Amino acid sequence: MAKKLGNIKMPKELEEIIKESSNAEASEKPADYDVKEYNSESFLLRFDRLIDPVILSMFFGLYKSQELPPEDPETKFDLEGSYEFGVDIEEYREIFNNLLLCLWIHKNSFPTSKDVSEFRKRLYNFTKKILDDDYFRGVIIPFYTKKAAESTRGRSFLARMRGSGYVRYKKEKMSMASQEFICKEFAERQEEFGDLIIKPLSKKV
């Protein structure tokens, strides 16, 4: 039986993206909107499912932050948005957990013969945690979507995705909210994660 995700806490921007991707009326046009210069229908309506932006921002948050989630399952996040999902995302969750596992090993190093027992103990604890549905819903998703809402240089990933409903038919700067830039940046962060976290581990196996 498929697992239903339930209510998820998330940044406000993400909640707005979800609302706009479900309702053409909710999409906000730019102040200088001109039908000759912009697309007429919001690109946010092109997502297949409402959960898609959540999955994307969760992965982006992991790629960009390269941080492990807090261990305490009761950790509270200061997030204003929330949405109730009745979908199953096991396919993406599995990928995500594998990436988290790599990150955990990257941060903890492979064990020597002396400390293998302690290593396994901690590894099993971590893995147990990330496989826990409540922890995934209550810590992992809020933690990484929040990371996607944090800006380092210019606008955050989520802020740009939020503004990507209507895009000018012209070349934009990298900081702008066009689909090609958002996607390119996602791919770059993904590649960086592979290069910095996963590939170095291959030398040790």
Place this chain on the structure above:
Amino acid sequence: MMSDKSLHFSIINVEGYRGRNFKLKMQAPSKQSVFVMEGNTGKTTLIELLRWCFKYPQSRAEGKFRHMFTEPAHVLDWDFPNKKQRCKIEIHFSKNGHNYMFRRTTEGEYSKEEANEGEIGDNISKIEDVIEVDMGAEVYRGDDAHTVLTELGITASADYFLFDGERAREYMQFASDRSKVQELVDAVDKRVTPRRLVEYSRDLNELEERVFQELGSRVTDRGLSRVLNRLHDLGLEIANARREQRRLDDEIGALERTAKQLEGNIAELNDKIISIKSKNLNQITILNNEIKNIKDGIYRERSSIYENFLKLISHVSDKEIINKIKTKIRERGKLPEPYRKDLINLCLESDPPLCHICGRELDKKSKERIKLLGKQVAPHNVQVFLSSDISYETTPFDPNKKYFEIEKLLEELESKEKKLDRVQLSSEEKNLMKDRDKKLALLYKHQEHLGDLRGELDACVGEIRRLEGEEKELKKKSKLWREYRIILDEIESAKNIIEETKKEIKKYTINIISETIGKSVKSILGPRFSAKLTEDSLYLGENEVFHPEVGGMSGRLVLAYCFAEGMTRVDPMIIDTPVGKMDDSQREQLAGHLKANHRQVILLCLSTELDSFAPVLSPKRTKIQNKRGNVTWLKS
């Protein structure tokens, strides 16, 4: 023509003013006079002296002389400074069988020092005017002399029948510069409002004032006196408010007409722009279609990114590494969970402790090792996760490829749009658009101003109502007032009739002047051209298009002549340096027109302006030379 043809100038004699000394003797009536005066011999001074004498009475003449664009300018001869001098101008003319001689004498001292300090330099001690009618049969002095000139219609027309470059420039601006509207409105108003009506209005106001005074003198009661005083004040306030209302009405009317004209011009310009655009329509249509296709392509590509974004997540190129890592970290050679955990428990829980695989008893050390194994036991789901390889289908989705595809489309779009701009915006079209945008900005400004004025008008009407209400209430209360009410009502009614009459006459006169100007322009510039005068606009027209930009300099100069002709009430035209940039044929046409339409034209011109103009007016020409130093000295 509307002008009085009986006026004829015969002699103008200038002595001393600004160092000018000459005498002009005109040809007999119906013959034109041409005077050749070289540069700096007094043409401008003469025209300005005539305006000064005709426009300002003796009591107001000092400081009113204007020369070119300088006002006040000096009238005394600056070649003879710091000595008392007397200057004189005599103008001989006839009208309706009577001969007149107007003379203005000015005495004073010219101070070089004051002039060097930026003052005009004149220290006038006396200005004296006199008019002798029929060789002294009647003599009018001082301001009475001016009254005679006014009665003869000369004063009101001095700005028109005395025509020079400065006036020409001013009238040309009337036809093209909207900031001069008020000056044009004032000039037209002054020209078309009968003097008699103005005087009647003044008389009625005085009569009303006297009635109030009479009323006031009969009142002994203090309270009533206050009521009457208030009524009197209210009458004045209402009259003022009505004047303001009329002014606002006029200004709003003028602005509305201007706005309408601008709207017409903008529509016309838009038509022209569309007409130019239609020439390139085919190319534009093709380009527009191409642009639309590219935009559709960009939209499809961008949409496909969000449609396929999640595929990027599945695109894990490092999955083999991940699987290897998992293989390395999970325990090998063990029983799968939960069997292993059950086996450990069995070994530790049996008494004595026994290995349930080989059956041997466990010593203390072996027991400790098995206990440690228990701590390493992973829950079932963890064991499953660690033992299963990451495996999923990777669907090709290349974000870099998408990025470059979209970038290529955007470049293509930019190039097509530039091409479209080039096709759409020819220089002619650009100019038209620039012009249209300028007019639009002006229109918005006018509309904004109109809004303000309408607000002011509403406030003014409200104030009038309030004042009238107060007046009505006070009148009801005052018994004595009722006795006088009939007289005052009659005065009010007469004043209203005069105002209405003024309006009617104004409308009628403007139409006549407009027709006159139109006909004159046609006769000089040809049948394609015309002109139009309204209360607040003067336009040259070509092919029935009336617009501030119709006609070049020469066309506008002709319009200025015709405007002056249309506005003057007297027939003679005294013209200084007349033809500017006109070509020969236009000069001839203009001269022919002047000759045919005026009993007297007095032309002051340079010898270089004789060709094609002066000979058409008159074959005879008189060369005038200024006699320097012909000043009259006075004993100190």
